[in-house]
Amino acid sequence: MQSYNLSQPRIPDLFSCFNGGECVHPAFCDCRRFNATGPRCQMVYNAGPERDSICRAWGQHHVETFDGLYYYFSGKGSYTLVASHEPEGQTFSVQVHNDPQCGSFPYTCSRSVSVFFAGEQELHLAKEVTLGGMRVQLPHAMGSVRLQQLAGYVLVRHQSAFTLAWDGTSAVYIKMSPEFLGWTHGLCGNNNADPQDDLVTNYGKLTDDVAEFVHSWQELAPNQPPGPTSFSLPRPPCLQQSLGTMQGVYDRCEALLRPPFDACHAYVSPLPFTASCTSDLCQSVGDEATWCRALAEYARACAQAGQPLQGWRTQLRQCTIHCKEKAFTYNECIACCPASCQPRASCVDSEIACVDGCYCPDAECSVTGDIHFTTFDGRRYTFPATCQYILAKSRSSGTFTVTLQNAPCGLNQDGVCVQSVSVILHQDPRRQVTLTQAGDVLLFDQYKVTPPYTDDAFEIRRLSSVFLRVRTNVGVQVFYDREGLRLYLQVDQRWVEDTVGLCGTFNGNTQDDFLYVPLPWNRKEREKWAP
Ligand SMILES: [Ca+2]
Ligand SMILES: [Ca+2]
Incomplete structure (x- = not known):
């Protein structure tokens, strides 16, 4: 329950904590609402047993590491999501570029991803896919990397290292192959199945300060001139909200705690998604499309964990998706690697189970x-x-x-x-x-x-x-x-x-x-x- 006292005048920084945390004392956040952790509730552990070791970065501010640590990150630049530090073998890195001008609507701000493989040109995923600046027609193969379009997604498969799915606008999902257990670093963490040690800076320091961790992984964008990079203390998105507004925001995001989403609770924890939803709604003034998109992130995590929430969009009418192509239908879980795929040569160990989107029915x-x-x-x-x-x-x-x-x-x-x-x-x-x-x-x-x-x-x-x-x-x-x-x-x-x-x-x-x-x-x- 709420820990604030309604008879007290509202203190201006009641919501100076992240992820549903409430400031109950100038130096103390109550993080209980979404089981958050950290001095300002910046993190939420995803204890769901069936999470598929996928690192996810969505909207502009949300990351959940391979090992299941969610944190809010307020960066506006370019960051290393994941890079390998395997002593031998292929090296690669994945960077995400946030929108420096992003205002109210985190899912409509621009975003893109760069993938670098040793000896290859930059693969850039935005609305289009380019390789070394030249547009690429999909499907496309380059060395041990294969690119494919599936519904609205671009899938990038490296034969022995990872599969990456880019949803074309804001979300990127990465799953490493088993050989990379413990061999990654970056915003996605170290992929060693321990969520407690994920916040390691690029200078090797384990920290509980999300801002320090995130800043250490900031990169210069490929065409950005070198110069000072800003590093200010992140500002919680709900800082200026009234109690009444926050009640409404909580109520809408806590939809994830009720049916039909409860069918997935035993597999993937809804709390990181409930928390990230409140941040999104505070930023977008409760916009409905933003709300649906925030809920969709939990549905995606469930589908990726093999528990697709079929039909959640029909139960929440506002979130119904109408496919542009008449012959297509919306599907929660389009198999990335069809069951009929035998032998599964094109499907690597790092396969992401499925993606959502508009696709051909039968x-x-x-x-x-x-x-x-x-x-x-x-x-x-x-x-x-x-x-x-x-x-x-x-x-x-x-x-x-x-x-x-x-x-x-x-x-x-x-x-x-x-x-x-x-x-x-x-x-x-x-x-x-x-x-x-x-x-x-x-x-x-x-x-x-x-x-x-x-x-x-x-x-x-x-x-x-x-x-x-x-x-x-x-x-x-x-x-x-x-x-x-x-x-x-x-x-x-x-x-x-x-x-x-x-x-x-x-x-x-x-x-x-x-x-x-x-x-x-x-x-x-x-x-x-x-x-
Ligand atoms: Ca075809
Ligand atoms: Ca870890």
């Missing part, structure tokens, strides 16, 4: 008329060749393959039509269904069946006088209208990042739909896919 690829294709991601093209092609298949497994046989058709045989479509599961000819333009439904490429037909792998039905549907038990279905020359192939979310063929790479990015020709294919298969 995807549909279509082939219509004179062989007009629309890929899973919505890219359109025409490809009127007559041959057999792979429409789509799992890139990493043989779980499904859908092939297409085109043939000349039309009055003068000058058009091209789908002659047949086949669905093959587990590369097993006994698990094959073929629909032909003549109207036949064939099993194993030879036995005719009449729909409705069901076995352990397929369900074949006539949906209308013209549409046939083949549904599989692996999240793939085909709709075929032989008279109307229409063919639709639907795959569900488990196939994100795991399709190739004429339907493209299902990953929300139309740019790479023609890029992948996976190497392990044998020649016979490759010829099927492209002439």
Whole structure:
């Protein structure tokens, strides 16, 4: 409960403490509200047992270290978030650049991140991605580093060191690979699983003074002239608030202590996020978008810990996200490494589980008329060749393959039509269904069946006088209208990042739909896919 006395006149610096702390004596902060610690309540430990050792820096002022120490930092410059001090092997560092002019709205201020790898040019993540000042198209590979776009995020994976996710505006998440246990320093701490020893300055001093610690990691921005860097005592964001205002701020941020957020309390502590939310609301005068964004940070931490709070935005209507692209839907947890990814070669030990954002729901690829294709991601093209092609298949497994046989058709045989479509599961000819333009439904490429037909792998039905549907038990279905020359192939979310063929790479990015020709294919298969 509150420790202040309502009958007393308000002392001007009641909120001269951080993180929900209240000044009860000129030299004493009561930090109990959010279990904060430090002389001015600058820190909150995240005791959640399932935190995934991710360092997070969001808004302009919030950092939670790899080991789970949250602190408010009021810096307006550039800072080293994480750097390795491994004696040998690759070295790298990640810097964050705050907005020196940031005023009321911490999530709309500018922010960017620089990643430096030994022997490489600066990789700069802002609204765009640049390498040595040149814009980079994603996906992109450079040495052992791979860059990828996923929903609104840019993912940077270093094969043996870390994965970094940048949300495009203010938040950056970094997860180190196990070999780096204890081998980092910077604002993200030393990554040794002990939250008590994270505030080590760049001159090796363990301190409990957040301001001294943060200042020691300040860097000159790449194009900033050298000069004196300011180092003033940080000012708590709620310093000037009235008691009544603070009651309202607490009440709104303590939404994180109630349903639906309580479903995650056992895994990730909500207290650092409740505390950071109050700072954000004091700074932004209670702005609703800021409030939603502050709550979203806890939801992200839960999703990253494998406990996504599905549907929290529908329960708090104000926080609903409307996707710009009509075909996309909002998803709390888009897998960074799909479950279908076998072998998990592209997924390193340091993988961040998932990110939130607008993404393609189950995807549909279509082939219509004179062989007009629309890929899973919505890219359109025409490809009127007559041959057999792979429409789509799992890139990493043989779980499904859908092939297409085109043939000349039309009055003068000058058009091209789908002659047949086949669905093959587990590369097993006994698990094959073929629909032909003549109207036949064939099993194993030879036995005719009449729909409705069901076995352990397929369900074949006539949906209308013209549409046939083949549904599989692996999240793939085909709709075929032989008279109307229409063919639709639907795959569900488990196939994100795991399709190739004429339907493209299902990953929300139309740019790479023609890029992948996976190497392990044998020649016979490759010829099927492209002439
Ligand atoms: Ca530590
Ligand atoms: Ca694609």
